[in-house]
Amino acid sequence: MPRSQPTHRFRVGDPVQVERANPYGNPRTPRYIRGKNGVVTVLHGSIDNPIDHHSVYPPLCSVLFRVRDVFGGSSDDTLSIDLHEDWLKPAGPSR
């Protein structure tokens, strides 16, 4: 369940880039999205999930990507991927 006082590093609308690797051992980021740029759309807070996580992971964001920015092509469709903040870093506003 979400905690009442999550401390997000990012805000809705922030452009972010997905890290290529994670030194903290949190594996929950799909390989195809690593290194790609998107925009934060939802802040979920830190979610206690003792069945799947060995500890409480950093706050979780939904990040919106354009399919063409991830896989190439010309599609206007989108991918919304839930990523913990240890996998994200700020990106420049232009994509």
Next chain:
Amino acid sequence: MRELNIPPGRLGKLGVAENTPTLHNIVVCTLCSCYPHDLLGDPPWWYRDDSYKERIVRDARSMLAERFNLCLPDDVEVRVHDSTSDVRWMVLPCRPAGTDGWSEEQLARLVTIESLVGTAPAVEPAALPQGGR
């Protein structure tokens, strides 16, 4: 969720992706097969299948048309939600026309497991036996 007495923590948080006339949502979990099991039961068999996971993120529009016979107009954005176990996503399908005044029980007959994943729309009332009412 409260009505069904689902314990917090087993489900994580529930995410609801609402379809609109200009946005069609689909759910996948490419890393494993996360799904709101406790709320919705088991997903369709193909939800766990690599052929679904690999193609739906790359080319959802074509996959919906070719594998699920769901052709979406160009002015409808297709958005794929790739989940973690922290937020379990479901799709809220568009309410079909001609259902004004229907009860919750009647509307539930229009909801299929595929429509909750996003590979089908809700059932049209005319497709129900005896017009559905």
